[in-house]
Amino acid sequence: MTQDPFVSRLRPFLVVWPLIGLAAGLAARWAGHDGLASALWIAASAPVLAVLLAEIVGGLRRGDFGLDIVAALSMSAAIVIGEHLAAAIVALMYAGGQYLEGFAERRAQREMTALLARVPRSAMLHVDGALEEVPVERIEPGDRLLVRRGDVVPVDGRVAGGVAVLDQSALTGESMPVRLGDGDDVLSGSTNAGDAFDLEATRTAADSTYAGVVRLAEEAQRSRAPMARMADQYAMVFLGVTVLLAGLTGWLTAEPVRVVAVLVVATPCPLILAVPVALMAGISRAAKSGILIKSGKALEMLARVRALVIDKTGTLTAGTAHIVDTHVAPGISPSELLRMAASLDQASKHIIAETLVAAARAQGLALSVPTTVEDTPGAGLTGRVDGRLVSVGGFQYVSARVGDAELRKLSRDRHPGAVGVAVAIDGKAAGLIILADTVREGSEELLRRLRAGGIERIVLATGDRMDVARFVSTGLGLDLVRADLTPDQKVLVVLSERKNGPVMMIGDGVNDAPALAAADLGVAMGARGAAASSEAADVVLLVDHLDRILPAMAIARRSRAIALQSVVVGMGLSIAAMLAAAAGHLQPVEGALLQEVIDVAVIFNALRALRG
Structure with a gap:
């Protein structure tokens, strides 16, 4: 059943309280105070039973049936017929199983906090010739903003002068940065991978692309199909068998003590404990594998x-660009082409420039210090490396310096999505370095x-x-x-x-x-x-x-198989014990002890999910 948030906060108390009550009651009985012991056990069971009944009522209104009904029947019957110790034990086992199941969810669930944390909270707004940091809620269409390097674009808009180099991979899946010019549309949620640029807002923050993604994710989370608990699938079968056996025992024997023994043995601890223990064990096993x-x-x-x-x-x-090919002019090697280009690119913070520098260093190439560097944002660089004039950038940028025809001789077919970085040395086309995201x-x-x-x-x-x-x-x-x-x-x-x-x-x-x-x-x-x-x-x-x-x-399937095995074996042993109790071979106290042996057995079996 779905847990109410208030009930979820009560779970630690619902485990500790019956544990204390159970221990205190045992101490009272040991001291010869049977009446006090019974009172303590009833007090230990009452909060768990009250919360359980409230959850069952809410679940029945939703048409939700599960093992909670079996636990409530066992606990209530034990209290009514005077088996208060059994009631306290069932309360502790049920509350413990619920807490284990909830703990497995709480250990990693933070409900979209990182998605919301990435939403820009403020923006740099041009106001009367100065910049003012304002909350994004104040931005209106037509406002002019400054988007700094590394900033997440706060609202949808268009480039207002200059060039924008944007990483849109988080929004579109496009792995390579996008170069946008004056008047081009910009999506909120993109990251500025180049120099600062001005943005003219075309929408408010609430109506922009990234806000829509956040809303869409939250709506999808709320509307997703629920995953049924495995134990619930077997709970109704177990409930039916329990009621049938108890009813037949009372009708055929007219001996209340046998009915009591059947109900005590029917406490559904294998269902309550086996599944969450096996699944938590599987979760722990998976964590060790990353x-x-x-x-x-x-x-x-x-x-x-x-x-x-x-x-x-x-x-x-891989999600990042890699060098997949190099086209070189006669007289220069691919490694020397990369060394010259990467040496110059040390002066740039462009993401492709950083990729070339990293690739050169990974190959162990000795990079030189560039001098007299001229950077055209979003287009390319020109400077001197080892005394030679080097230009690195897009096809248009470099072809303007060496001639379109000369550079095209080096250009060959390349697969879709690849980016070519052109290189010229001393006014001549030196080569093309091809970058692409690879499978x-x-x-x-x-x-x-x-x-x-x-x-x-x-x-x-x-x-x-x-x-x-x-x-x-x-x-x-x-x-x-x-x-x-x-x-x-x-x-x-x-x-x-x-x-x-x-x-x-x-x-x-x-x-x-x-x-x-x-x-x-x-x-x-x-x-x-x-x-x-x-x-x-x-x-x-x-x-x-x-x-x-x-x-x-593999871990999930093994853990689920072990949980299923524990449930089936536990239920089978419990039903066998109920039949023995119905036949008069088990007294209520003996049944309670036998049930705890079954509980221990299924728990140890469920813990096998930690291994393998």
């Missing part, structure tokens, strides 16, 4: 998924193993262009490729795939957060992905390896 599973319900769903919707940038691909190594094998593990359908859903998506997905054996998707369209893709079974969504960007929240199971790349996606997801891969989803699924 996999954060936020709840027992998520672990159960991970074992059942049949369809996969996967994002491209940062998930199926993660082993992706084809990973998808094959996912299919072998029970995933029947795999869909690529990306905000990137269709030609890029098709190129990246070549040879991966996907069932469907969807591209040019907005965040709300990704949600629709997830919902449409539900006809094929429970859907798992894997993503890493802010634009993936609504789809992750809407999926039956959301999995986020937490090592490098956006914090928003980690908060919206049910499972977070703490290391930047997509193949971690394979052991996660």
Whole structure:
């Protein structure tokens, strides 16, 4: 049953109180005060039973039935027939099981706080020739803003003079920075990866793109299909068997003591404890492998998924640009071309310049200090390296210095989504360095193993262009490729795939957060992905390896199998004990002791999920 927030806050008290009452009652009985012991046990059970009955009433109004009804029946009957010790034990076992289940969720659930934290709270507004920092709520269409390097664009608008270099990967999935000129539209939620620029607001903050993504994620989280607890699926069967056996015993024997013994043995501790213990053990086991599973319900769903919707940038691909090819003019080697370009690019903070510098250093190239550098923001640089005049930048920037025809001789076909960095040395075209986001190594094998593990359908859903998506997905054996998707369209893709079974969504960007929240199971790349996606997801891969989803699924299936085994065996032993009690072979006290032995057995069996 769904837990009320107020009840959730009471859970620690509901565990400690019956534990204290149970111990105090045992001490009173040991001292010969049986009446006091019974009173203490009733007092220990009463708060748990009261909260339980309130939850049952609320659940019945929603048409929700579960193991709570079995626990309430066992506790109430034990109190009515004078088995107060049994009532206290059931109260402690029930409250403990509920607390364990809630703890597994609370250990990682922070409900979208990072998504909301990324929302810009203020902006730099031009006011009478000066800059004033104002709350984003004050921004109106037509206002002129300054967006500094590294700032998240606070509202939708257009570039008002100059050049904007924006990282839109969190919104669109486009892995390479976008260069926008005067009058071009800018999406809120983009990050300024270049120099500061002016933005003319075209919408208020509340009506802008990023605010819409936040609202969409929150709505998807609220409207997602509930995951049923495994124990609830068996609770009604156990309840029916308990009522039937108790009723038949009373009708056939007319001996109240046998009915009492049946009800005492029927305390549903295997159901109450086995599932949360096994699932928590699985969650702990997964954490050791770098996999954060936020709840027992998520672990159960991970074992059942049949369809996969996967994002491209940062998930199926590495999410960052890499050098994939180099076209060089005669007389210069690829390594020397990279060394010269990277040496000059040390003077730039452009993201592509930083990529070239990092690549050169990774190859162990000795970079020289550039001099007399002229930087044209968003276009390129010109300066001297080792006394030679070097230009690095876009095709148009460099061709203006060496001639279009000369540079085109070095340009050959390259795959969609790639970016060419042109290099000229001493007024002559020296080469092109090709950068692209590449598919993660082993992706084809990973998808094959996912299919072998029970995933029947795999869909690529990306905000990137269709030609890029098709190129990246070549040879991966996907069932469907969807591209040019907005965040709300990704949600629709997830919902449409539900006809094929429970859907798992894997993503890493802010634009993936609504789809992750809407999926039956959301999995986020937490090592490098956006914090928003980690908060919206049910499972977070703490290391930047997509193949971690394979052991996660294996752990989930093993934990669920052990939980199921514990439930079935525990219920079977309890039913056998009820039959023995109905036949007069077990007295109530003996039944209570036998039930605790069964409880211990199923708990130890459930803990096997920690191993393997």
